[in-house]
Amino acid sequence: MSTGKEITIYDLARKLNISIATVSRALKDDPVVSKKTRKKIADLAEEMGYRSNNFARNLRTQRTDTIGVIVPRLNSYFMSTVIAGIENVAGSEGYNLIISQSSESAQKEMASAKTMFNSRVDGLLVSLAYDTDTLRHFDAFIKKNIPLVFFDRVEEHANCLNILINNKKAAYEATTHLISQGRRRIVYITATPKRNVYVHRLEGYKEALADQKIAFREDYVLISNLSQEAGAEAAAVIRQMDPLPDAVFVANDNCAVGCMVALKQSGIRIPDDIAFAGFNNDPVSTVVEPNLTTINYPGYEMGQVAARNLINHLNGASSIDTTNTIILRSELIIRESSGPGRKNIS
Amino acid sequence: MSTGKEITIYDLARKLNISIATVSRALKDDPVVSKKTRKKIADLAEEMGYRSNNFARNLRTQRTDTIGVIVPRLNSYFMSTVIAGIENVAGSEGYNLIISQSSESAQKEMASAKTMFNSRVDGLLVSLAYDTDTLRHFDAFIKKNIPLVFFDRVEEHANCLNILINNKKAAYEATTHLISQGRRRIVYITATPKRNVYVHRLEGYKEALADQKIAFREDYVLISNLSQEAGAEAAAVIRQMDPLPDAVFVANDNCAVGCMVALKQSGIRIPDDIAFAGFNNDPVSTVVEPNLTTINYPGYEMGQVAARNLINHLNGASSIDTTNTIILRSELIIRESSGPGRKNIS
DNA sequence: TTGTATGCGTTATCAG
């Protein structure tokens, strides 16, 4: 469709009666070209609507200055914050981004990886989909020494950097906090144990229980996709439990909120009957009533760190191979949803 | 960094003692190549870890099968829904996406446009930033006949397709609804009038007032960036108004929610003292209490329609030039936040 | 069905 003859350096060269070599140099502001000719060339380029051809350029230079980003979903506050962080440093370092979402499907993740691979991204930043259970689709990158950084939803893989928070510790703190408020029957809503962040959070939850001599109950662990709707569905399950749990810890604020809203609708009081704690410090946590106790998770910073490390590796400034894991700080934010509530009769 | 010699069709050809032409054909499953050699080549390609070089390919074919998407922000429910819709059809048509966010800055929007231009996207889908006040940065696309589709935050431009809802009508309905609930002092929180969607909504608001013989008051129109924080700030302004307004219509649910929460904190009852209506039907509208009356806005469908039209144009199946504007359906969803409330004493 | 030859627009090397 896009007609309109493209202007090339040949056209510029011909018009000015100089060589394409000089034009090429001038266009990248190479100081070896005289200031005057540089100006002349830039002006003509502007005038004729010249645009550099990245394909020819990349074909020649064998690099793309492009970083691929694969995330499970774009539409979470957390993820878009991370991406903003990535953009922040990538942009300032002259890298472009190709962003793609797997929609939590291993299938789509594989397709995205393939696309990125063929697009010759210089490096890849990945947060894994729920149902990804092999990293084979990244083998091609490894084999070609294309650096790979996992963030948030990470997985151990030789030569790949992992960036995450201490999920176990965060979950431990949240659970311990609930217990300290007098809660003992604590339901935990989480996502698939395929993703080790959820495994770690479960460990933290379990350890907190154990440390307080509370028996772990398998039936108190609810697996869901952590969506707001899933929260509502979980609420239905919780309502059926007898005795009623006195606290719910959810691995994601959105899901926590969906659950809270549904429980409230059925007359359960929060935190009086059931206390709540979430994860991520999504803005919605300050909208729901009562405001949700949660784990503050530094998304923007995580994006920056991921991009920074990848780019440093690309520049040779530092290597990903030596560092294995970067743990970012996180913290428990206590709000009303985990108040002590009234004494419960069990 | 990425070392590891790349395999090319030359390597494959040499190994099999055939010409690169045959390899090239086989790789695209050209039926003109015998099934047997095709298989042989595919196997070897797999074995040697061959990957096609898109640059060489694009350089040769002069197309990229890539669509650029520029949006103000990724982190809104609405936008990510739109993007999901875009991905849905783009993916199924074999197009890749380059997504970039302007962060509401004309500056970044221009930079993104330039990048997209140099990346030779086949077409561009754009939702404009708040402070963009010229479309000159898209001239290059127009000049090269690269199709351009605006959605949601649109602007009239020759040869560009606009996809939006009837904002005036939606705002008219919301305002009329508030009036029908007995409200008369209706504050309107909106974004910059640089974006005509907001102008249109303002028109709808004004027209509804006029039709009900309510005088329009300039001081009832609050301009903000429609963030949740801006909502809280607007709440401070509203609290100072005397007499207190009895309704607030907000051009965005997030902002509405921020405003509601802040007002409630200062003891104002909703909808008793002040009724609320928002815009977008963001999930948060069902979390806030009381649930927020809002305009349902078909984001996913908008994304699909935008991508579909762009791709049809690229295929020559239909042209963007003949269609100027596509209006999608929207609807008012009435919830508790706009209930009649108690009788107000003004 | 396969092969030959050429050009796509750059960058970089080597001579001037």
Next chain:
DNA sequence: CTGATAACGCATACAA
């Protein structure tokens, strides 16, 4: 400071 020229990897017109 500038110019000539050779890749980069692929797709395709034309020949066989």
